Amino acid sequence: MVKNMVIDKVHDTNQSVVNVISSDLNKNVEDIIYASYLFSNKDSSFYNDLFSFKDVQKLSTSLDYFTSKRISEYLDIAFSKTSGLNAQVFYVNKSNFVSYATNNSLDYTDLTRWLSQVNPSELNNIPTSPVQWLKSKRIKQVYTNVSESYYFAVKVIRNADNGELIGTLYVGIPAEYFDHSFARSGSGQFQLYNSEGELIYSYPKEHSLLERMSELEVQSTIPRAGWRLVYQFSSKEITAEISKVFSFYAIILSLCILLFLIISFFIAKTLHTPLNKLRNTAEQFGGGNRLVRFQVSGKDEVSVLGGAFNHMLDQINLLITEVEQEQEEKRIIELDALFSQIRPHFLLNTLNSIKCNLVTEGDSVNSRQIDALMSLLRAYMRVNERCTLLQECKLLGDYIEIMQMRNDISVQLDIHIEKELEDMEVPRLWLQPLVENSIVHGFADISVQAAIWVSAEKQKGQCRIEVKDNGTGMNETEMNELLRRVLQSGLEPQASNQRIGLANVYNRLRLTYGKDVKMDIRSNELGGTSVIFIFKNIDSTMER
Numbered sequence: 001m002v003k004n005m006v007i008d009k010v011h012d013t014n015q016s017v018v019n020v021i022s023s024d025l026n027k028n029v030e031d032i033i034y035a036s037y038l039f040s041n042k043d044s045s046f047y048n049d050l051f052s053f054k055d056v057q058k059l060s061t062s063l064d065y066f067t068s069k070r071i072s073e074y075l076d077i078a079f080s081k082t083s084g085l086n087a088q089v090f091y092v093n094k095s096n097f098v099s100y101a102t103n104n105s106l107d108y109t110d111l112t113r114w115l116s117q118v119n120p121s122e123l124n125n126i127p128t129s130p131v132q133w134l135k136s137k138r139i140k141q142v143y144t145n146v147s148e149s150y151y152f153a154v155k156v157i158r159n160a161d162n163g164e165l166i167g168t169l170y171v172g173i174p175a176e177y178f179d180h181s182f183a184r185s186g187s188g189q190f191q192l193y194n195s196e197g198e199l200i201y202s203y204p205k206e207h208s209l210l211e212r213m214s215e216l217e218v219q220s221t222i223p224r225a226g227w228r229l230v231y232q233f234s235s236k237e238i239t240a241e242i243s244k245v246f247s248f249y250a251i252i253l254s255l256c257i258l259l260f261l262i263i264s265f266f267i268a269k270t271l272h273t274p275l276n277k278l279r280n281t282a283e284q285f286g287g288g289n290r291l292v293r294f295q296v297s298g299k300d301e302v303s304v305l306g307g308a309f310n311h312m313l314d315q316i317n318l319l320i321t322e323v324e325q326e327q328e329e330k331r332i333i334e335l336d337a338l339f340s341q342i343r344p345h346f347l348l349n350t351l352n353s354i355k356c357n358l359v360t361e362g363d364s365v366n367s368r369q370i371d372a373l374m375s376l377l378r379a380y381m382r383v384n385e386r387c388t389l390l391q392e393c394k395l396l397g398d399y400i401e402i403m404q405m406r407n408d409i410s411v412q413l414d415i416h417i418e419k420e421l422e423d424m425e426v427p428r429l430w431l432q433p434l435v436e437n438s439i440v441h442g443f444a445d446i447s448v449q450a451a452i453w454v455s456a457e458k459q460k461g462q463c464r465i466e467v468k469d470n471g472t473g474m475n476e477t478e479m480n481e482l483l484r485r486v487l488q489s490g491l492e493p494q495a496s497n498q499r500i501g502l503a504n505v506y507n508r509l510r511l512t513y514g515k516d517v518k519m520d521i522r523s524n525e526l527g528g529t530s531v532i533f534i535f536k537n538i539d540s541t542m543e544r
Contacts, residue, residue, distance in 0.1 A: 036130065192228075294310055
């Protein structure tokens, strides 16, 4: 697996290198073709110099000299972008007179000897656009004995009107450029082929991977010239070092495993007997023998484990005993709860019988009061269950009817609930303490018709519930102190005498809707007191 991963990684890396080299070659070929087009463009003013210079065999006049000089300068300008190639650029007119570019370092004699060997028919068959490629033999450099082979881009320039040969442009890419470009890779071999599949250049020349087995290959194209660049490399050379390292570590690992097995055998032998006893103890305890214990001897690891195991068995026995006691207590409590339900049901049945007798005798007032009392009793029996906001407001009506009878006071109850909040679930009987406070404290010395308003509405994704009265009210100091004590009750444990009233309402809301419940106590426009609750997430509470 490691070998395959490394080969794939090297393959991808070599492909990237080949792509970069191909891109560089394609750019240089593009530059050569473009510069050749500029040099031979018939629409340029320079074209006249080429045409007038086509029959010059030697520089016999000053006009020929300056024309030759302009040709050399224009060669430098047109092929300035190919300076990185160290390309050898020269122009040969129809009469085989050679004009060098400034940076040309080819030996004139050796160059003319090679040009004389070029088949004229081969040049005549060269198309005018864009270029043709010719491979040269090794040509000497000026002032040195060093020879270099070139791959020439040849551009034949002809008269556009009659097809007469004007001259030929040569741009030679030295073999040194290919060596420098291909030297970036590893130990593989580059092979560059032309569009006909002929080998242009091979690097390095010392060996050929074609004869090797298990070779891998990546390639890329130079589209502007129609060339194909192939890079061949051997998987054995890539994985040879990995195989050596793998074999070395495999031997080391095998020796370590063998040593580990020998040591493990002796350790297991010394641990097997006490561990087997510990296992037997666990099996006996699991079978129901809660008195069995492991015999601890010594201070080794197994002894420490055995002592901890014995302590765990003692804790399990203690927990089993506690669970058994709790189950017995729970059974007794459930029996008491079932028995206690008999009493309220008996009371409700008795009240219902009395209500029926009153209805029969035509006493609708007392029968209605008993019916309201029965509704409140049923609510008290299910106080830990939630109800809808509409049901809670109906219980307020029953409660006020009972309080009017007890306190001999007339109280008007006005309820306004938005339609979409009627089915919102709320704690049962949580509004009753607010109404009770209004009746007991607010209407004690009132001289006008007592009234209580309950409203519920949605505001910006929150539920706002307000209970207000037209009672005697409180001053600002009293309201602030009362609000502080109620809010403080949500942060501290409450004493038993603080479990009723506003604190009870506030804490039940916090338990139901979370800690984001907001409460406010303020005076209203009627001179009485308003208690306001605002809480979030009403949508989730409205799901039935």
